[in-house]
Amino acid sequence: MIALLFLLGFMITWQRSVPFALETVYYEMGFSSKVPTPIDPIVLKGDSSAMLVMYWCLKYSVKASFLALYWYIFDLSNCFRVVWASLTVYTALSFPVTLLAIFWHCGTPDKFMDLGMFGSFLYLCT
Secondary structure (H helix, E strand, O other), X not given: OHHHHHHHHHHXXXXXXXXXXXXXXXXXXXXXXXXXXXXXXXXXXXXXXXXXXXXXXXXXXXXXXXXXXXXXXXXXXXXXHHHHHHHHHHHHHHHHHHHHHHHOOOOOHHHOOOHXXXXXXXXXXX
């Protein structure tokens, strides 16, 4: 259920920013002569950042649901429970590291929303 909420949030944000991204790509590649409708780069970067965070939250919520399922499947053996516990610890530690790594993608977190840090405003930073 939590994964579904993250998926819905991701898709709503995606639908908000995709039309502009497609217009821009088609124009840059020469498939369209229509100049893309201007959009605030801060809004686009904010949408991209929100989609990135929701993507990772979605991915880890699906991992957590599989771990919950494996808890019931591995109820038969203590050896499997040890493996489950190690996977759970690894997943629990990697989730905050992954979320924090998003903000260090462009160097330091204070430069995360700096528009000069990336070549095209379709990408977070390159």
